[in-house]
Amino acid sequence: MTQQASISGLILAGGRGTRMGQVDKGLQPFRGKTMAAHVLERLAPQVAQVAINANQNQETYAALGVPVWPDDLPGFMGPLAGMETGMRRCATEYLLTAPCDSPFLPPDLAERLLTALREQDADLAFAMTQEPGQRPQPHPVFCLVKASLLPVLSAYLAEGGRRMDGWYTDLKAVEVLFEDADAFRNINTLEELHSLDTVRAPRLADVTSCLSAYDPDALPVKDAQRIIREFVQPVQAVEQVALRAALGRVLARDIVSPIDVPAHDNSAMDGYALRGADLPADGKVRLAVVGTVYAGKPGTRVPGPGECVRIMTGGVMPEGCDSVIPQEFVAEEGEGSIVIAAGVVKAGDNRRFAGEDLKAGSAALKAGKVIRPADLGLVASLGIAEVPVRRRLRVAFFSTGDELRSIGQQLDEGSVYDSNRYTIYGMLQRLGCDIIDMGIVRDDPAALEEALRSACENADAIITSGGVSVGAADYTKQIMARLGDVTFWKIGMRPGRPLAFGRIASNGHSAFLFGLPGNPVAVMVSFYFFAREALLRMMGADAPLPLLRARSVGAIRKKPGRTEYQRGVLTHGEDGMAQVRITGSQGSGILRSMSEANCMVVLHDGQGNVAAGDMVDVLMFEGLV
Ligand SMILES: Nc1nc2c(c(=O)[nH]1)N[C@H]1C(S)=C(S)[C@@H](COP(=O)(O)OP(=O)(O)OC[C@H]3O[C@@H](n4cnc5c(N)ncnc54)[C@H](O)[C@@H]3O)O[C@H]1N2
Ligand code: MOO
Ligand SMILES: [Mg+2]
Secondary structure, eight states, rough: OOOOOEEEEEEOOSSSSGGGTOOOGGGGGETTHHHHHHHHHHHGGGEEEEEEEEEOOOOHHHTTTTTTTSSSSSSSOOHHHHHHHHHOOOSSSSEEEETTOOTTTTHHHOOOOHHHHHTTTTTTTEEEOOOSSSEEEEEEEEEEEGGGGHHHHHHHHHTOOOTTTTTTTTOOEEEOOSSSSGGOOOOSSSHHHHHHHHHHHHHHHHHHSSSSSSTSSSBBBHHHHHHHHHHOOOOOOOOEGGGGGTSSSOOOOOOEHHHSSSSOOESSEEEEOOOOGGSSSSSSSEEEEEEETTTTTTOOOOOOOTEEEETTTTTTTTTOOOOOEEEEOOEEEEETEEEEESSSSSSSTEEEEETTTBBBSEEEEOOOOOOOOHHHHHHHTTTTEEEEOOOOOEEEEEEEEEEEEEESSSOTOOEEEOOOHHHHHHHHHHHHOOOEEEEEEOOHHHHHHHHHHHHHHHHEEEESSSSOOOOOOHHHHHHHHHEEEEEEEEEEEEESEEEEEEEEEEEEEEEEEEEESHHHHHHHHHIIIIHHHHHHHHOOOOOOOOEEEESSSBOOOOTTTTEEEEEEEEOOOOSSSSEEEEEOOOOTHHHHHHHHHHEEEEETTOOOBBTTTEEEEESSSEEEO
């Protein structure tokens, strides 16, 4: 959907929440965030900017990253006072209001209200729904209004008017019918809020029940990936950032080109612009040179038949010219004229067309793209200074295990330095997440519970390592299961067999959880093949894992029935073909062979032993986010 540049959004959160027992409605937790955050996520993509009208807890609202405006008028006059403030303060032609307790508002609200308002030349437009067999239900708080009507509303309030549908009796208002009545549903009581929260959130069992054969103790890699993919949900919040700051971020909306690129037909060569009709069929032709065009300095002279213009690469094609002969192909360059031989260039050669790179109105970049250097250049070529990106994903992580020591601590008998927190840090950093490193957590139920709860309350996703297999001192699984909807898998793969996955909740916040196995190579493999895609999905990105094909230098032993990931080094053979050899020992605790590798060989479920010379799939580490 396109952003409506002429509309400001205003979330009405100025009430006192009497029906919710004096709590601030907009700040009530609902499916992992506040209600106001849900409304903001839905409204922001539809308008140029959003503000929140709130008369209490303003700092908490401001943390959502948008301006907070209290009522300009005193005395809690209700939603109209919020609207009045919005109309006074907004910098656009129109204001669109939505209440803070309507987390399902339609994604095309702004577009449809604006279309109706303009088509019917009205002053304001608001939503209306009609359920079968019932009266039409107007929703005047979902209202698009001309900001210039402020004096009308102010006068109504000054006379003591308070009704949402009372102030516009002398104005032209249009009602716009929306099909989905649920989209306008507001949540008035805490019970309603909680019941929706539990009823609507998908449960793991709903997802796993779609698989024809589901065995958590022997789950194929593809099934685990599918369950994870279907269960996680993207964060919705969008922020505008300066172009350079968008590198590595996920584009939230399509970038539509406002101009043709290039803007004019121009020359692809330094040479002479001419009329194709003047090119000789045989022999030679002499053309008079009547001017010079530099890039950025168009000529004024329109060459006639038998004439040409000296032109530089990028120079605007003069009117009437459709071809360019590069200067080195000109047979003779004389005083004020050139000679061209037949067959050197054809009519139309070396001319670049306006809009051949991008046409005005076409999507230059699609939402979901992770922005790379070429994309920065492309957006710059359109003259666009800021781009909408999804907010960064917050990921908390910690290691579990009593044997772990942090760098700087004494390595006493039987202990090991914690390396997983460093590999996980590196992998998350490459994905562009905001990371919260929570250190090492002891194998102690209270400590684990506290760490998981705190992670859950502060992050969108949690990554832990260790404690997900069957060991005696592992409380991790118990606590995870207690805090939410978590399942424990044995995946048909090596390394990385045990994996915990699900969602946990604490104090109204929820977060997706990836409990990765403790072994240092297993943790990386599980991250790359499960967590990576899920986190990218949560970031709103579309970034599939590209596998290459390479010839295996040696034979590889492989059991059919499970996926094996072997560390490899990819080079090029004498014939120029990609070839891969396995690094030494493949034990799942041997990090050195992971560090020496530049790729992983992926041997799929059905595959058996690989003979030297067979082709295999390979995942390159370089360039992997
Ligand atoms: N009887 C069975 N034993 C094991 C099974 C099994 O199915 N049955 N699975 C094995 C597999 S496969 C793996 S992988 C590991 C995973 O175990 P946990 O996730 O419970 O991890 P831990 O027991 O805590 O640790 C395993 C191993 O990794 C070292 N480790 C842990 N965290 C770190 C860290 N942050 N930095 C460095 N090294 C770490 C830890 O010291 C252990 O050596 O279970 C197998 N056992
Ligand atoms: O598969 Mo474990 O994950 O061998 O190390
Ligand atoms: Mg263990």
